[in-house]
Amino acid sequence: MIYPMSRYDPSAFPPFAVTVDLVLLTVREHELCALLVRRGEPPFQGYWALPGGFVRPGEGLGEAASRELAEETGLRAHASPGQVMAGAHLEQLATYGHPQRDPRMRVVSVAHLALAPDLPTPKPGGDARGARWAPVSELLGPGRTDREPLAFDHELILADGVERARSKIEYSALATAFCPEEFTVGELRRVYEAVWGVVLDPRNFHRKVTGTPGFLVPSGGTTTRQGGRPAQLFKAGGATVLNPPMLRPES
Amino acid sequence: MIYPMSRYDPSAFPPFAVTVDLVLLTVREHELCALLVRRGEPPFQGYWALPGGFVRPGEGLGEAASRELAEETGLRAHASPGQVMAGAHLEQLATYGHPQRDPRMRVVSVAHLALAPDLPTPKPGGDARGARWAPVSELLGPGRTDREPLAFDHELILADGVERARSKIEYSALATAFCPEEFTVGELRRVYEAVWGVVLDPRNFHRKVTGTPGFLVPSGGTTTRQGGRPAQLFKAGGATVLNPPMLRPES
DNA sequence: GGTGTTTATCGTCAAAGAGACGACTATGAT
DNA sequence: ATCATAGTCGTCTCTTTGACGATAAACACC
Numbered sequence: 001m002i003y004p005m006s007r008y009d010p011s012a013f014p015p016f017a018v019t020v021d022l023v024l025l026t027v028r029e030h031e032l033c034a035l036l037v038r039r040g041e042p043p044f045q046g047y048w049a050l051p052g053g054f055v056r057p058g059e060g061l062g063e064a065a066s067r068e069l070a071e072e073t074g075l076r077a078h079a080s081p082g083q084v085m086a087g088a089h090l091e092q093l094a095t096y097g098h099p100q101r102d103p104r105m106r107v108v109s110v111a112h113l114a115l116a117p118d119l120p121t122p123k124p125g126g127d128a129r130g131a132r133w134a135p136v137s138e139l140l141g142p143g144r145t146d147r148e149p150l151a152f153d154h155e156l157i158l159a160d161g162v163e164r165a166r167s168k169i170e171y172s173a174l175a176t177a178f179c180p181e182e183f184t185v186g187e188l189r190r191v192y193e194a195v196w197g198v199v200l201d202p203r204n205f206h207r208k209v210t211g212t213p214g215f216l217v218p219s220g221g222t223t224t225r226q227g228g229r230p231a232q233l234f235k236a237g238g239a240t241v242l243n244p245p246m247l248r249p250e251s
Numbered sequence: 252m253i254y255p256m257s258r259y260d261p262s263a264f265p266p267f268a269v270t271v272d273l274v275l276l277t278v279r280e281h282e283l284c285a286l287l288v289r290r291g292e293p294p295f296q297g298y299w300a301l302p303g304g305f306v307r308p309g310e311g312l313g314e315a316a317s318r319e320l321a322e323e324t325g326l327r328a329h330a331s332p333g334q335v336m337a338g339a340h341l342e343q344l345a346t347y348g349h350p351q352r353d354p355r356m357r358v359v360s361v362a363h364l365a366l367a368p369d370l371p372t373p374k375p376g377g378d379a380r381g382a383r384w385a386p387v388s389e390l391l392g393p394g395r396t397d398r399e400p401l402a403f404d405h406e407l408i409l410a411d412g413v414e415r416a417r418s419k420i421e422y423s424a425l426a427t428a429f430c431p432e433e434f435t436v437g438e439l440r441r442v443y444e445a446v447w448g449v450v451l452d453p454r455n456f457h458r459k460v461t462g463t464p465g466f467l468v469p470s471g472g473t474t475t476r477q478g479g480r481p482a483q484l485f486k487a488g489g490a491t492v493l494n495p496p497m498l499r500p501e502s
Numbered sequence: 503g504g505t506g507t508t509t510a511t512c513g514t515c516a517a518a519g520a521g522a523c524g525a526c527t528a529t530g531a532t
Numbered sequence: 533a534t535c536a537t538a539g540t541c542g543t544c545t546c547t548t549t550g551a552c553g554a555t556a557a558a559c560a561c562c
Contacts, residue, residue: 014308015266018348018359057265057357061348095346095361097269097312106308108269108359110346186538204521206540228538229528243501244519250494437509455550457511479509480557495548 016097017107020064021052021154023093023161024072024114027178027194031135032165034158035072036150038130043103044151048134050158052109065090065112072131075116089115089177093161101153109152113161115177136162137197166195171245173215176236182219184231185209198249208246214239267348268358271315272303272405274344274412275323275365278429278445282386283416285409286323287401289381294354295402299385301409303360316341316363323382326367340366340428344412352404360403364412366428387413388448417446422496424466427487433470435482436460449500459497465490 024035036048051072055064069077069090077088090112097108138147140159149155169175169192176183178191189205192198209215216234224230275286287299302323306315317328320341328339341363348359389398391410400406420426420443427434429442440456443449460466467485475481 016269016306016359018267018269055267055348058350060350061346061359092345094343095312097306097361099309099311108267108312108361110348110359184539201521201523202539203523203541207542208520210540224529224538226538227530228536229540231539247520249521435510452550452552453509454511454513454552459549461511475509475558477509478559479507480511482510498549500550 014106017102017105018055018061019052019107019109020055020061020068021050021096021109021111021157022065022068022072022114023050023111023158024069024116025136025161025165025178026116026118026133027191028118028133030190030194031137032162032194032197033133033135034139034162036132036134037072039151047151048132048148049151050111050154051131055110061092061110062090062112065092065110065114069112069114073116073119075114075119077114089174093157093164096153096157098153109157111157111161113164115165115174117178117180166248169195169246170242170248172241173236173239176216179236182221182223182233182235184223184226184233185216186226186231188216188234192246196248200249212239212242213237215242265357268353268356269306269312270303270358270360271306271312271319272301272347272360272362272408273316273319273323273365274301274362274409275320275367276387276412276416276429277367277369277384278442279369279384279386281441281445282388283413283445283448284384284386285390285413287383287385288323290402298402299383299399300402301362301405302382306361312343312361313341313363316343316361316365320363320365324367324370326365326370328365340425344408344415347404347408349404360408362408362412364415366416366425368429368431417499420446420497421493421499423492424487424490427467430487433472433474433484433486435474435477435484436467437477437482439467439485443497447499451500463490463493464488466493 022035026033026035035051037051039045039047039049051068053064053068055061059067066077069075069088073088075088077090093111093113095108095110097106099106101107101109136158139150139155140162141147150158165174175188175191175195178195179187185206186202188209189200189202192205193200214237217237219233219235221233222230223233273286277284277286286302288302290296290298290300302319304315304319306312310318320326320328320339324339326339328341344362344364346359346361348357350357352358352360387409390401390406391413392398401409416425426439426442426446429446430438436457437453439460440451440453443456444451465488468488470484470486472484473481474484
């Protein structure tokens with residue numbers, strides 16, 4: 001027995017600060033982008049960072065993430081089991097707790113992943129600090145030694161979030177979270193192309209998504225906003241898992 | 252600006268206790284089992300609970316989980332990116348932080364998922380408390396209103412861990428973590444059958460796993476420990492993701 | 503030794519799905 | 533009118549799957 005009798009007494013153990021950080025992704029101009037905010041205080045003052053903040057005393061983790069999301073974007077989302085509401089999807093990503101990840105004290109960050117459609121305001125307001133949508137390729141591209149690093153371990157968190165999003169749109173209907181309420185098959189295809197960084201065959205893609213039951217439901221209208229022949233409009237169907245999955249072309 | 256200037260000052264925010272809990276799964280006698288320990292102190296004194304404990308001051312989350320695993324089973328594992336070592340796989344599962352999940356104070360638990368081969372000792376020693384392998388079906392089965400509940404929110408954590416394991420053996424080579432270093436195709440098939448709770452066609456399964464490059468590598472020998480015709484022995488190959496995945500029969 | 507039982511392994515066949523790509527349609531731009 | 537742009541429907545082939553027959557090599561029993 002190498003443990004003190006107080007092993008089960010939480011007050012006997014050193015306190016941690018708990019934060020939530022948000023990997024908020026969207027697709028803008030055919031590129032996968034993440035929301036960054038500029039830090040106004042040390043440490044990492046002036047660095048770009050993922051939006052986030054401390055979990056409040058009476059607040060659950062998902063609640064805190066949902067609140068942060070609303071503060072940054074005005075979007076509403078529920079963090080429960082990957083629920084989509086008011087256009088935003090929010091789910092827990094992973095927790096980062098390296099002892100030295102914050103130089104001031106022991107901080108454990110519960111990162112969340114949020115997927116949102118392209119938002120009307122390029123730089124979401126509601127906060128005096130600077131904020132921007134940064135193309136993920138500029139932040140994580142290999143060999144980009146010249147880029148300015150993100151604060152803390154946020155580059156790692158971002159990479160994990162992007163990887164989660166990339167793999168999750170394979171076997172779930174989550175890609176629709178990047179689209180407005182009504183969208184065309186072509187718009188959905190461009191989401192996949194942007195997130196995966198590939199080009200997909202429009203005909204096979206069309207056959208696949210329209211043939212997967214519950215993925216898309218026709219909403220009746222058509223649109224011509226992409227140019228070319230008018231395209232049928234769809235809404236996200238009730239399906240959450242895709243069986244069989246969308247296949248990411250092997251690179 | 253609804254935030255205090257101390258928004259970025261961790262010491263200005265209320266402290267949390269941070270624990271790691273372990274969903275440690277194995278396959279025993281064709282059944283998926285989880286390791287439970289009996290609580291010796293309030294709250295939930297006498298209840299069965301997932302093994303776990305507080306994260307120490309200088310310790311990372313994965314480190315803490317790895318230490319707990321070693322304390323409970325003697326197994327070594329590294330939590331880094333799903334690395335398998337000395338027969339055990341360990342990865343972060345999810346974090347649970349409902350404000351009232353521990354009646355004493357605010358505790359955030361970073362749950363980890365561990366997969367191990369059937370261990371020699373039925374009741375792992377190293378700890379004075381009681382411990383047992385409980386079949387998952389007895390803990391989570393639907394409609395079992397008579398079963399004794401687990402401590403805290405551990406039933407939820409266990410359910411999430413089991414679901415993660417079930418889905419992860421579909422598209423990764425993780426099922427081999429349930430097997431000893433050398434194993435036969437039939438033994439691997441029984442792992443899938445136990446975890447998924449289905450029966451699989453031995454011929455199609457054999458074709459599938461031996462045809463997936465990097466999944467299995469022949470180790471040269473054969474064994475007859477299962478009775479019947481001697482079976483070829485394999486070791487886990489280097490592959491971590493299976494493409495195409497194993498398909499769970501639709502129920 | 504036979505015979506049955508058990509498990510492993512190979513083969514065959516039909517159905518489903520994926521990738522490649524031709525053809526046609528309906529819009530706007532020039 | 534012609535062209536460019538996107539969308540949609542089909543066709544063909546190849547791969548993979550699921551169902552299942554057949555054979556092989558051990559052991560248990562008579």
